[in-house]
Amino acid sequence: MLSQGLESRGEEDIDMAEKVRIGGWVSEIRSIGKIKFVVLRTPQGRVQLTLKKSEVPDELLSQIDDLTQESVIEATGFMSEKKIAKAVDMEVIPKSIVVHSTSERKLPLDPNWKTPALFPTRMNYRPLDLRRPEVQAIFKIETSFLRGVIDWLDSHGFLMVFTPAIIGAASESGAEVFEVKYFDKKAYLRQDPQLHRQLTIIGGFTKIYDVGPNWRAEPSHTARHISEFRSIAVEMAFISDEGDVMRVEEELLVAGLRRVLEERSKELELLNVDLDVPKTPFPELRFPEIYNILEDLGKEIPFGEDYDTESEKLLWRYAREKYGTDFLFINRFPFKTKPFYVMKAEDLWARSVDLLYKGEELSSGGQREHRYEVLVSQIREKGLDLNSLEWFTKFFRYGAPPHGGFAMGLERTVYKMLNLQNIREAALFPRDVERVLP
RNA sequence: GCCCGGGUGGUGUAGCCCGGCUAGCAUAGAGGCCUGUCGAGCCUCAGACCCGGGUUCAAAUCCCGGCCCGGGCGCCA
Numbered sequence: 001m002l003s004q005g006l007e008s009r010g011e012e013d014i015d016m017a018e019k020v021r022i023g024g025w026v027s028e029i030r031s032i033g034k035i036k037f038v039v040l041r042t043p044q045g046r047v048q049l050t051l052k053k054s055e056v057p058d059e060l061l062s063q064i065d066d067l068t069q070e071s072v073i074e075a076t077g078f079m080s081e082k083k084i085a086k087a088v089d090m091e092v093i094p095k096s097i098v099v100h101s102t103s104e105r106k107l108p109l110d111p112n113w114k115t116p117a118l119f120p121t122r123m124n125y126r127p128l129d130l131r132r133p134e135v136q137a138i139f140k141i142e143t144s145f146l147r148g149v150i151d152w153l154d155s156h157g158f159l160m161v162f163t164p165a166i167i168g169a170a171s172e173s174g175a176e177v178f179e180v181k182y183f184d185k186k187a188y189l190r191q192d193p194q195l196h197r198q199l200t201i202i203g204g205f206t207k208i209y210d211v212g213p214n215w216r217a218e219p220s221h222t223a224r225h226i227s228e229f230r231s232i233a234v235e236m237a238f239i240s241d242e243g244d245v246m247r248v249e250e251e252l253l254v255a256g257l258r259r260v261l262e263e264r265s266k267e268l269e270l271l272n273v274d275l276d277v278p279k280t281p282f283p284e285l286r287f288p289e290i291y292n293i294l295e296d297l298g299k300e301i302p303f304g305e306d307y308d309t310e311s312e313k314l315l316w317r318y319a320r321e322k323y324g325t326d327f328l329f330i331n332r333f334p335f336k337t338k339p340f341y342v343m344k345a346e347d348l349w350a351r352s353v354d355l356l357y358k359g360e361e362l363s364s365g366g367q368r369e370h371r372y373e374v375l376v377s378q379i380r381e382k383g384l385d386l387n388s389l390e391w392f393t394k395f396f397r398y399g400a401p402p403h404g405g406f407a408m409g410l411e412r413t414v415y416k417m418l419n420l421q422n423i424r425e426a427a428l429f430p431r432d433v434e435r436v437l438p
Numbered sequence: 439g440c441c442c443g444g445g446u447g448g449u450g451u452a453g454c455c456c457g458g459c460u461a462g463c464a465u466a467g468a469g470g471c472c473u474g475u476c477g478a479g480c481c482u483c484a485g486a487c488c489c490g491g492g493u494u495c496a497a498a499u500c501c502c503g504g505c506c507c508g509g510g511c512g513c514c515a
Contacts, residue, residue, distance in 0.1 A: 028477095030475085030476090030478075031472095032472060032473065032474070032475090032478080032479095033471075033472040033473055034472085034473045035472095035473045035474065037474080037475075048475085050474080052473065052474090053473075054473080068467095069466085069467095084474055084475065085474080085475050085476095086475060086476085087475065087476075087477090088475085104448095105448090105466085105467055105468085106448040106449085106466070106467055106485095107448065107449075107466070107467095108448065108449075109448090109449065110448090110449065110450095110465075110466065112466095112477085114449090114464090114465055114466075114477065115448095115449045115450050115451095115464075115465045115466070116449085116450070117449060117450075118449090118450075118507095118508090119507090119508070120506090120507055120508075121449075121450090176513080176514095191514090191515095192515085214515075216513090216514070216515085218512095218513055218514070219439065219513095220512085220513070220514075221508080221509070221510080221511090222509075222510070222511085222512095222513095222514095223508095223509070223510095224514090224515085225513085225514070225515085226515095229515060230515095231515060308511085308512085309510090309511075309512085354515095360515090361514070361515065362515070363515065364514080364515070407515065408515070409514090409515030410515085411515080412515050413515090423515090434506085434507070434508090
């Protein structure tokens, strides 16, 4: 039989005449002479068990003597008639206590956060770190955001699909991928579900999305990169141009943010985050005008070249001042800096769109090239090997609609939304160059 | 891949520049006192210089190497 969740069990029992059964992690134990307090972290909030020597059996009191912080216990008792404790959500007079698990006394980090632990310590002992309400808030918000996005996509006719995570050919330019042994062959973990989304479109599904993991073997040492991340990847057919893709992207973001505001006001408050639903459409800046804007901001980028990280920050502040938003589309990147599959707008510029959020790249996308001959000539232009991409390009010989899409990094979005110091905060068990455990 | 910074009790820090008494503080831990809330308080105890080599009468402190970690750039989500 499946064990019942603590949350539902507790709520049921409350209905039955103030008798409660409540389980949780011991957050504090205080002994004041002939009265003892145990504060639990529970799904219902912070719950104080109050044990007065005159009111509870001696066995219970001696049980408390051996209790340690972070042990897991379940108590049965009654709601206190008057709640004297101010700093907790509920006060309970226990009748019995079951100790499920005793924690060691010296903790590698303190979930009560009296002495804040450093980042590596937190990640080394992530399960204890996750017990902190502020940390849990991040993942509750993440879930609500994703749910809002998915509901929007579903209600707008997008089909949820799952494209493969193991791919037989390193996509594009042989960028940094993780190699895996695949029977007697080599295979790779996908860095993006991009190419298979396109093939799914060629398969006749005209509106799809794929939420799943991606891996990058880039040795990035920054606060905004992890080696494994989730993306919300959308692809749609019969678009008139990349603008259609941008409209979907901003609406889906708004739907996600709106859901967060609806469901997670407590968590936002806990994290001290002011969240607004941005106005649509988001402002859009295009190359080559970007060069002039940057020059006015004191940044010179050679014509035809990509901009850098500093430019992203400059453009954010520029857009904030001019349009009052943290979201900004950058369109028409130089074709030479983009992959072979993007559609050109003119010879030099691509229908290739990034979405910046508070100065960082949330997503990349745009319109893809669907014409076989053009695709092949772009592969030649990039100096790539036609044969190695044939597994992908050959399907374009049998009917491909105009299409486009984007991939939005989930952890990145949450990291920027909540003004976190590090993207790793938005991953339960982050993977990076230094870390694959726990 | 390139560059910068850092490793001191369980946790978090001071000390390092300018080498020298028993390595300071906070918090957590152990023990004691207290019948209400508070990050409760007070008293006692225990607990640390990443590893290896060098310089020196003397190294947490200076030098070299290693290991581990954080960040910036590049690349990207």
